[in-house]
Amino acid sequence: MYRYDEIDRELLKQRTAQFRDQTRRFLAGELSEEDFRQLRLRNGLYQQRHAPMLRISVPYGLLNSAQLRRMAHVVRKYDKGYGHFTTRQNIQLNWPQLAEVPDLLAELAEVQLHGIQACGNDTRNITCDYLAGVAGDELVDPRPYCELLRQFIALHPEFYWLPRKFKFGFTGATIDRAATRTNDAAVHVLRRDGAVGYRFFVGGGLGRLPLLGQEMNAFVPEADLLLYACAILRTFNRFGRRDNIHKARIKIVLREWGVERFRAAIEEEYAKIGASAEGGQLKLLPEDIGRMRGHFDAPPYRPAGEAAADLRAQAASDPRFAAWLKRNVRPHKSAGYRVVFVSLKAPEQAPGDCTAGQFEALAELCDAYSFGELRSTYDQNLVLADVAERDLYALWGRLDAVKLATPNIGLTTDIIACPGLDFCGLANAGTIGVTHDIYRRFDSLEAQYEVGPIRITMSGCMNGCGHHSVGHIGILGVDKHGEEWYQVTLGGSAGNDAAIGERVGRALSRSEIAGGVERLIRAYLELRSDEEETFIECYRRVGMEPFKARLYEAEGESGKPVPSESEERPPGESGQGARAGMARRGVAAA
Amino acid sequence: MRRILRKHAIVEDDWTLDDAARTPAGLIVPLARWRAERELLLASAAAIGVLLPNTEDVEAIYPQIADRPLIALQFPTFTDGRALTQAVLLRNRLGFAGELRALGDVVRDLVFWLGRCGFDAIVPRPDQDLEACRGALDELSVAYQPAADAHAAVWARRRMRASA
Structure with missing residues (x-):
């Protein structure tokens, strides 16, 4: 670190x-x-x-x-x-x-934490593969490059007042675990003919116009990370729209110009920087990168023989441990070690919430079992990246004691959700209550294991902090006539097979939505070719229609008239719906 | 005469903005007027500076203004950072060495960033405290990245430190 x-x-x-x-x-x-x-x-x-x-x-x-x-x-x-x-x-x-x-x-x-550029129209916190340094599919550890870029963009005077927020996402692996192409710029660190370089994508973003980043350059040399980033940010600062906040992200410039013109502009600026004194200042030397890499050296792993344990025997004697081992523990590149996922999706908990006691417990546990470090994931869980197999059973017991061992990573109840109307000033609809409703319908682990890998995502407004556009099942809260309604999208994905979900049809009411999600999942169980076919694979094979039919099967049961879509409020306005939603859930105004 | 910030000094402004009625020591004219009346303006006794819209491509226009003693850039709101890129390009890429002046919604909390981007004359919004603006030039003494001021890149500083 x-x-x-x-x-x-x-x-x-x-x-x-x-x-x-x-x-x-x-x-x-x-x-x-x-x-x-x-x-x-x-x-x-x-x-x-x-x-x-x-x-x-x-x-x-x-x-x-x-x-x-x-x-x-x-x-x-x-x-x-x-x-x-x-x-x-x-x-x-x-x-x-x-x-x-x-x-x-x-x-x-005092502990190197801050809120610098965490909000506002500037370059935001960089996100990264949460398995950086420990994943078997890693080509290059992206973290040194993340930190080099972090220092370049932190309080950068030229890019401190951008047209809109700008997000970078990094990976150095073959599997994209960081939803990188949903960022304004994605940086894939890779090797070509033995040399390290970066594949840059630009123009991704969620929100009201969800788009995936387009490739700008397939291989920027390792020394030129900051030159290329500077070229992108400068192009954005010059040409990003400032007349309409909803059209101010870099993805709009890309869309209005087309990929070719946009790429030509960035490449031209990159070439100009490279040809100038500025380029000389921004070029990284091998010693700069080497020095930074030294901050991310692998921890002193014990020899495999000392770290390994007979997990099969432990699992056989304790089915709860076995379930956790199966769902929340993943392979590690070093023999005798495993990656442990800490679920922040316990029953009746808002996705991503962590109490003071849990923060303390995690501090103790990462000191005891994972070289003092912890990682947060884009899907709102945590990772202890370097756990010896022989420590797994003890770690599980201690995580379980503080409700951090729910064995649901990647399953139905591992829902991504923004805070929604209960907290957020932009939200049109609540999210936490809906996640609880869905959770209750799939609380049994057997049911979740039957369903297998699935990504349900939920945002309380079009800004899309809950990544609804890239969920296998995405849920978007909207406000209609002061009531909370929920639009469903299907087929989104944030991984290597990244795709923007397709909207199924009319929104469902607050009382209908959890049942609708359950019907979609039951439809999958009936439609799948065999138990190996996942939800997203099944959806891609059979298409939307059979799912759509099931989603609206119960249409009319609520007996409520369905308002037209044109009456939805744009996000960011407060109104009747917000107050009504809060009152219903008894949220006290501060 | 109004007072402005020039480098670290608070001074009486010796330039006037596009005022045909007076003949001050220095006259700042919008780019359009400079292009239309260049010969006429050069014949006047006043020094002529040029005010650029913040949408102007400074690299394209620079040959027409390179010899001016002053270029003024605009901040319609202090959150509109386009003139910061214009300033960095004028200083670093085009080598403009004359006065680079910030006009518009220039508030005390923008001043630090202006200084880093190469502005050496700052005309604060009328409600702003000039002394406070002067102090803001040095609000942070450390910077990570090079811009158009004296700060070296932090990676370069660490190279020097490692070899020391």
Whole structure:
């Protein structure tokens, strides 16, 4: 994991002081609400429904035990005792008080955590393959490149006021576990003829126009990471639309220009940078990369013989351990070691939520069993990446004791969901209650194992933080006449076979949606060619129609008139639906 | 005469923006007027600077303005960063060495970023405190990446440190 030196520490210290002064000026009436808004966003502070929301960047999803302990402390001291892991591998706090945020950030800065560029129209936290460094299919460990790019984009003066947010996603493996092409820019680190380089995709994004990134350059040389990133960001800063916030992402420039013109513009700028003194400054030398790689050296693994254990015997004697071993434990590239997934999708828990006690337990467990480090995943779970087989049984018991061992990774109840209407100021509909309803219908592990791998994703509005567009079953909350309704999409995927889901038809009501999802899954069980065919494979083979027929089978049962689609509100407006939704679930206004 | 920030000094502004009625020491004219009245303007006693829209392609237009002592760039809102790229290109790629001036919705909390992108004259929004703006130029003394100021890239600093 990257360890700050005095330059990093001094920069973060000064940044923290800068925001403390900005907050002081706002509270003293010296800064207007609108002027301050832009400054607080660039420090992770967003105005939510009830209180400010603080988004804490977790660079490419890596956390250490000291950071976890500090998280436990700050959620107790400044919040309501829990935090929330997001689809960008970050952590959000939902209840901090503005006047206390400078102190909170100062406490986080002591352990290399911050909210710099966590919100706002700037370059956001970089996401990355959560199995970086331990996956068998890895070509190049992407983490050193993530950190080199992080330092380039952090507080970059030219790109601090972009037309809209800009997200980078990295992988260095053959399997895309980071939904990279849903990012504004995807960077695939790879080798060609022995040389390291980057395959760049640009123009992806979820939200109201979900698109996958298009290939810009199949092989940018290793030394040119920052030159190419600079060319993309400069092109975006110059040509990104600023007249309409809904058309301001880089994907709109790409769509309006077409891929060829867009690629030509980026390549031209890349060539100009390369030919100038600026290019010389941005070019990375082998020693820069080597120095950074040193921060991500493999931990001192024990010899395979010392690490291995007879897991089969342990599993045979304890079926609950066996279930966990099967669902939440994956192979590791080093013999005798395994990758352990920590599920944040326990029953009656909001997907991604983590309590202070769980943060503390995770700190202890990663110290005891995984070299002091933990990773967050884009699907809102956690990973202990380096666990010796002989420690698995003890680790499982301790995870189980704090409700972090639900054996459901990749299954029906491993639902990705944004916080929805209960918290978010943009949401049109609730998500947490719906995830609970779906969960209850598939609570039995046998039922989930029968269904097998499936990705259900859910967003409370069109902005798509819950990745609904790339779910096998995607659910989008919409507001109609002050009520929460849910549109269903099918066939999306965020992996190597990335695809944007297709909308099935009319939205379902709050009372219908969980039943609708269950009917879709039952349809799959009937339609699949055999037990090996997964939901997404089955959908691609048979198409939408048989699923659509089942989804609307119960049509009319609710007896409610179905409002037309044109009456849906755009996201970002508050209205009747929001208040009605909150009242129904008894969410108290802060 | 209004006061502005020039480098680290608060000074009386000796330039006037597109004012045909007066003949000040320096006159800043919009690009369109410069292109239309170039000879006339050059014949006047005043020094002539040019104000560019933030949508202008500075590389394409530069041959027409390269000899100007002042180029002014615009911030319609302080969150519109297009002029930051224009400034970096003027300084780093095109080698413009004259005064680079920021106009418009220039607030104290934009000043640090302006300085890093090569602006050496800053005309803050009228409600902004000039002393505070001057202080903001040095708000952060550390930077990770090179821009159009004196900061070296952090990776280059670490090279030096490693070889020291």
